[in-house]
Amino acid sequence: MGTGRSNAVGQHVTGPYSLKGGPVSLQHNELLWCRIDCRFTGAETFENIFISASEVSMNEKAINDILEVVIKNVINEMEVCKQGKAGNYNTSETIPVELSARHVHLSEADAIALFGNPLTPVRELSQPGQFLAKERVRLIGPKGVMDNVAVLGPSRNASQVEISKTDARILGVEAPVRQSGDTNGTPGIILASQAGIVGLEEGVIVASRHIHMSPEDARRFGVIDNDRVHVRLDGERPVTLEDVLVRVHDSFKLAMHIDPDEGNSAGWNKSVSGRISNR
Ligand SMILES: [Zn+2]
Numbered sequence: 001m002g003t004g005r006s007n008a009v010g011q012h013v014t015g016p017y018s019l020k021g022g023p024v025s026l027q028h029n030e031l032l033w034c035r036i037d038c039r040f041t042g043a044e045t046f047e048n049i050f051i052s053a054s055e056v057s058m059n060e061k062a063i064n065d066i067l068e069v070v071i072k073n074v075i076n077e078m079e080v081c082k083q084g085k086a087g088n089y090n091t092s093e094t095i096p097v098e099l100s101a102r103h104v105h106l107s108e109a110d111a112i113a114l115f116g117n118p119l120t121p122v123r124e125l126s127q128p129g130q131f132l133a134k135e136r137v138r139l140i141g142p143k144g145v146m147d148n149v150a151v152l153g154p155s156r157n158a159s160q161v162e163i164s165k166t167d168a169r170i171l172g173v174e175a176p177v178r179q180s181g182d183t184n185g186t187p188g189i190i191l192a193s194q195a196g197i198v199g200l201e202e203g204v205i206v207a208s209r210h211i212h213m214s215p216e217d218a219r220r221f222g223v224i225d226n227d228r229v230h231v232r233l234d235g236e237r238p239v240t241l242e243d244v245l246v247r248v249h250d251s252f253k254l255a256m257h258i259d260p261d262e263g264n265s266a267g268w269n270k271s272v273s274g275r276i277s278n279r
Pocket of ligand 1: 210212257
């Protein structure tokens with residue numbers, strides 16, 4: 001193995017290896033990062049080698065031999081990762097693009113406080129198990145009111161209001177762009193129905209644009225859960241959206257969800273589709 005590194009497992013390691021010409025140094029946490037972030041094949045094995053090397057007493061040569069293999073493999077994987085991030089996405093397959101209009105998710109308690117009953121499904125949505133409820137709510141913000149806002153089921157642990165930046169301006173709330181469910185520190189709003197009223201202390205967000213994928217879809221597109229990609233929409237006014245969150249789950253059906261501001265910017269209609277872009 002090369003020179004210029006410590007031979008202690010898990011400590012700072014500098015090798016003669018390089019990524020695109022520059023010297024690299026790796027730490028154990030970086031190996032871990034690579035495993036988590038880049039889905040590198042055989043990572044479990046490398047991780048196990050690390051653990052066993054640090055737990056049992058080994059002679060220096062044996063440790064060096066293991067380190068050499070580990071570091072070579074990690075560097076390999078990092079290069080694969082870099083290529084993947086930079087240009088190995090599937091850019092030819094199209095993704096259906098659906099517009100997600102303003103809507104509310106309610107906790108069971110809030111649904112009952114507003115309507116006196118749990119939510120009543122009227123129509124299945126594209127993601128399996130999700131439905132549009134018969135019930136509608138009024139949003140009351142400091143500057144404006146919106147009526148007849150859709151409620152989506154099933155009920156969640158916490159109520160959440162998903163609006164566009166335009167809606168936020170009209171209502172007078174400073175809603176941040178957040179991933180669904182991440183509502184810590186977001187503004188609140190008042191929800192009202194014919195029968196009840198509920199004050200939310202937090203939960204108003206502009207949902208991050210995102211793509212739902214099954215694990216099989218993700219493999220085809222060359223992405224993993226929580227990746228952020230660029231997607232070009234082929235609308236009347238083609239536009240490339242950056243920072244599109246990839247969500248992978250067994251229950252998901254391939255679809256990209258954008259809000260009306262994003263849809264209108266591209267001249268969206270139901271036939272518009274997206275392609276992941278390498279830039
Ligand atoms: Zn969605």
